[in-house]
Amino acid sequence: MSNTIETTPENFRAGFTSFVGRPNAGKSTLTNAMVGQKVAITSNKPQTTRHTIRGIVHREDSQLILVDTPGLHRPRTLLGQRLNDLVAETLGEVDAVGFCLPANEKIGPGDKFIAQKLGGLPPRTPIIALVTKTDLVNPAQLAEQLLAVTKLGEELLAPKGFAAVVPVSAKDGYQVEEVAKVLAQLMPVSPPLYPDGELTDEPEMKMISELIREAALEGVRDELPHSLAVVVEEMIPREDRPADNPMVDIHVNLYVERPSQKAIVIGKGGTRLRDVGTKARKEIETLLGTKIYLDLHVKVAKEWQRDPKQLGRLGF
Numbered sequence: 001m002s003n004t005i006e007t008t009p010e011n012f013r014a015g016f017t018s019f020v021g022r023p024n025a026g027k028s029t030l031t032n033a034m035v036g037q038k039v040a041i042t043s044n045k046p047q048t049t050r051h052t053i054r055g056i057v058h059r060e061d062s063q064l065i066l067v068d069t070p071g072l073h074r075p076r077t078l079l080g081q082r083l084n085d086l087v088a089e090t091l092g093e094v095d096a097v098g099f100c101l102p103a104n105e106k107i108g109p110g111d112k113f114i115a116q117k118l119g120g121l122p123p124r125t126p127i128i129a130l131v132t133k134t135d136l137v138n139p140a141q142l143a144e145q146l147l148a149v150t151k152l153g154e155e156l157l158a159p160k161g162f163a164a165v166v167p168v169s170a171k172d173g174y175q176v177e178e179v180a181k182v183l184a185q186l187m188p189v190s191p192p193l194y195p196d197g198e199l200t201d202e203p204e205m206k207m208i209s210e211l212i213r214e215a216a217l218e219g220v221r222d223e224l225p226h227s228l229a230v231v232v233e234e235m236i237p238r239e240d241r242p243a244d245n246p247m248v249d250i251h252v253n254l255y256v257e258r259p260s261q262k263a264i265v266i267g268k269g270g271t272r273l274r275d276v277g278t279k280a281r282k283e284i285e286t287l288l289g290t291k292i293y294l295d296l297h298v299k300v301a302k303e304w305q306r307d308p309k310q311l312g313r314l315g316f
């Protein structure tokens with residue numbers, strides 16, 4: 001047992017923060033550079049959020065919980081009001097937002113789009129700009145980008161602009177500590193929300209994806225030898241459930257390489273996927289000891305076995 005309470009300094013700060021930015025902006029790499037350990041949250045933890053926790057930064061005087069903001073990462077799949085609602089809802093729940101903009105690329109429409117959405121947030125959520133990948137530019141280029149980013153903030157986050165603009169390189173570690181420090185100062189005064197140590201639910205997520213993978217391969221192993229990857233995207237406790245009868249929504253993507261394989265996994269009229277879902281659900285319910293709703297999606301990720309970026313994303 002830890003004695004967290006007794007040893008917590010008086011001005012300890014703890015809270016939730018989220019990195020946003022267009023694809024490739026460096027969010028995941030920065031998250032990994034800041035966090036000692038990867039985690040994913042399930043139903044049985046304190047202070048459960050509806051977001052996937054990507055990691056927790058434990059510092060002497062603070063704790064930062066890095067959460068995902070679904071939606072902003074893939075604006076093209078969500079239209080208009082739905083996106084606005086989602087952004088307000090999810091980012092309304094974090095204590096600060098880190099907006100990642102690569103130092104080596106001109107500010108583009110994707111960045112402006114996100115900045116505009118951030119500008120629509122209630123003014124209480126501080127937004128800091130993180131100019132990422134500074135190792136790829138020279139000092140003059142970096143200075144120019146810092147100015148451009150500051151200007152973007154003044155234009156689209158009027159009247160306040162960004163709470164801070166911090167250059168960082170996750171690759172060589174430059175200013176990674178500074179990012180944590182700046183974010184920590186924006187967290188509310190609070191004892192740690194998660195215990196140090198026993199952090200990870202990742203084995204649980206792995207077991208769940210394995211159960212689904214096994215069920216999905218049953219009977220079609222020859223047709224789908226190594227072409228199936230299963231990723232548990234989110235596990236979210238269902239709201240408004242009685243405490244003695246909880247339920248967890250589990251969203252899962254099954255990745256295959258070719259459309260023909262997708263057809264095999266889904267089966268005629270979706271019957272096969274339904275059977276896979278039923279079988280896996282029972283096993284997962286036994287594993288977790290709670291009711292679940294299993295949401296399975298089959299996606300084609302072309303040649304994912306050969307693409308390091310895709311592999312990374314699928315947890316290989």
Ligand SMILES: Nc1nc2c(ncn2[C@@H]2O[C@H](COP(=O)(O)OP(=O)(O)OP(=O)(O)O)[C@@H](O)[C@H]2O)c(=O)[nH]1
Binds near residue numbers: 022023073132133
């Ligand atoms: N040189 C350099 N490359 C970086 C740095 N941070 C990230 N990258 C590279 O930039 C690419 C994208 O980084 P990610 O961390 O995956 O970016 P992301 O914003 O999470 O991307 P999505 O998952 O597509 O939203 C990868 O190839 C990284 O290796 C950095 O500090 N320096």
